[in-house]
Amino acid sequence: MKTKNRLGSLALATLVAISAGAIAAPNFINILTGGTSGVYYPIGVALSQLYGEKIEGAKTSVQSTKASVENLNLLQAGRGELALALGDAVANAWDGVEEAGYKKPLDKIRAIAAAYPNYIQIVANADSGIKTIADLKGKSVSVGAPKSGTELNSRAILAAAGMSYDDLGKVEYLPYAESVELIKNRQLDATLQSSGLGMAAYRDLASTMAVTFVSIPADVVANIHSAAYQPSHIPANTYEGQSDDVPTAAITNIFVSHTGVSDELAYQMTKLMFENLDKLASAHAAAKNIKLETATVGLPIPLHPGAERYYREVGVLK
Numbered sequence: 001m002k003t004k005n006r007l008g009s010l011a012l013a014t015l016v017a018i019s020a021g022a023i024a025a026p027n028f029i030n031i032l033t034g035g036t037s038g039v040y041y042p043i044g045v046a047l048s049q050l051y052g053e054k055i056e057g058a059k060t061s062v063q064s065t066k067a068s069v070e071n072l073n074l075l076q077a078g079r080g081e082l083a084l085a086l087g088d089a090v091a092n093a094w095d096g097v098e099e100a101g102y103k104k105p106l107d108k109i110r111a112i113a114a115a116y117p118n119y120i121q122i123v124a125n126a127d128s129g130i131k132t133i134a135d136l137k138g139k140s141v142s143v144g145a146p147k148s149g150t151e152l153n154s155r156a157i158l159a160a161a162g163m164s165y166d167d168l169g170k171v172e173y174l175p176y177a178e179s180v181e182l183i184k185n186r187q188l189d190a191t192l193q194s195s196g197l198g199m200a201a202y203r204d205l206a207s208t209m210a211v212t213f214v215s216i217p218a219d220v221v222a223n224i225h226s227a228a229y230q231p232s233h234i235p236a237n238t239y240e241g242q243s244d245d246v247p248t249a250a251i252t253n254i255f256v257s258h259t260g261v262s263d264e265l266a267y268q269m270t271k272l273m274f275e276n277l278d279k280l281a282s283a284h285a286a287a288k289n290i291k292l293e294t295a296t297v298g299l300p301i302p303l304h305p306g307a308e309r310y311y312r313e314v315g316v317l318k
Helices: 002-024 040-054 068-076 087-095 149-160 176-184 200-208 218-222 263-275 277-283 285-289 305-313
Strands: 027-032 058-063 082-086 109-125 140-142 170-172 190-195 211-214 230-234 246-258
Touching: 027 040, 027 068, 027 263, 040 058, 040 082, 040 263, 040 277, 040 285, 068 082, 068 087, 068 109, 068 149, 068 246, 082 087, 082 109, 082 149, 087 109, 087 149, 087 246, 109 149, 109 176, 109 200, 109 230, 109 263, 109 285, 109 305, 140 176, 149 190, 149 218, 149 246, 176 190, 176 200, 190 200, 218 230, 218 246, 246 263, 263 277, 263 305, 277 285
Parallel strands: 027 058, 027 082, 140 170, 140 190
Antiparallel strands: 082 246, 109 190, 109 211, 109 246, 230 246
């Protein structure tokens, strides 16, 4: 009888220990971003700090990546809990577009929120003589990291203008910072990058040397076979020496998670994000365009149930 009691007590103690361990299990939140000189990274850092402070037991980290495509593949593999990615890259991931960098449809990814728009920003050394997209012919151009969201944007913009990489003199597959350094060193004529306005690398370049921001006319944007691209403009004086509005294309960024993230954690991440937009805007001005009223608009993938719960709670969804 004593043996049975001891066994029963041991089983109970084990159950309590397991339950306590489950309750105390940390919430690992790895936020996938982009290059450190872009916009994704400072916003990711701000969210990491916020979640670390406000979510009980959270252990947060920020990972610099090649951005959209890599981020989405990592989420599918469960190697991150939250990421930023371009809307067209997210749509391609859901459909499993192989030429866009996806070997199969990424069926585990789920949307947290539509974020701020990315603007296609083509900047050229003023001495290169590049003033239009057509002027890129025969020039050395960086088109973004290989198979990144930016590089896919480059292909789309050139195709819409009746061009391809074959028309360029030399193609470099480099992200923001590396592209800017080559332009500074007169080793590159221009670069096309997709980013929020006021990107640090471009601000640095424009303050260092005379540059030209190349326009992408609305009729070119209309030739792109994707609803993700909308005509927009880079407002005058966004960068030093840029005195006029520059027509371009805009694409919405999306905060993305996956089905392996619990509903409760996704709910907390969404709620804290929208209750602290001022902190994100302090990290980068692009975050000023993250709006609760547009958080569920135009999403190409299903919402995470945890995020959906929050939107119903605040009345964004009925």
